[in-house]
Amino acid sequence: MIMTAPQTNGYTFNHTMLRVKDPKQSLAFYQDVLGMTFLHKKSYPDAEFDLYFLAKLSDDELKNLPSDEQKRAEYTFSQRGVLELTHNYGTENQADFAYHNGNSEPRGFGHICFAVPDLAKAVAWFDQNNVVFQKRPEDGSMKNIAFIKDPDGYWIEIVQANTMN
């Protein structure tokens, strides 16, 4: 068995934070197209920003989601695979405002990734929802992966786990 330091027992890779220009568009995309569930919101009106937390949950998890607000917050910060979207007020009204997706200079962050049970069916679903592709499965040499773009242009890799090596 691989050893990890006992001091790190219970550590959880909880979330990834992306800034978004227009939370209405981003929440619609992540909820409607990727099936994520809105879990929790934190508002900081004095500092003029809101935080939205979402996760892609199974039906069983959805059934057992705590409704009490404090319990929901604790739940949100205990899970793996949470997406945090930060909205700085007003960006949605600036026509020329855009966030940097990390894949042109200066580079750093690259993408998030969703695994799907069936890549071809997922591609059809994305097409049905007019999702923009950065790379369709048939583009390039790696036919088993796709990249779509979220409303801010962040790249989302799409993989089917049993075709990956």
Next chain:
Amino acid sequence: MIMTAPQTNGYTFNHTMLRVKDPKQSLAFYQDVLGMTFLHKKSYPDAEFDLYFLAKLSDDELKNLPSDEQKRAEYTFSQRGVLELTHNYGTENQADFAYHNGNSEPRGFGHICFAVPDLAKAVAWFDQNNVVFQKRPEDGSMKNIAFIKDPDGYWIEIVQANTMN
């Protein structure tokens, strides 16, 4: 119960990808300090980059980790909370090379976050490992969160779930 589109059943928010300058330093940090387990590597020597996949797993998960390479790949791409590190060959030898952490202009990606069972104990552990803090719990108004930096300067938020609201 909150409804999600049946077309998204089985979708999984699998991983977040960050480019790293020196994989030796990054792997040491994420494995030794944050207790993540190296799951899988993909090498593209012709294109001069490697991909490293890590996750923070429980003891039970570690015991049941598939050892077969193909099964391990499928496992890697089926989990939530995986971190993918991309190493473009040679960056580790360029003294002035640095990736952009997204928190100065141009902004976009902000941070990843680990939840820990006890924030004070985690801070002591990070100090013991000479981790650089972006924000210690006592800095600023939010005393229940900290931000540390990984070897590339990416921000990692540290929270204790039962103190979050």
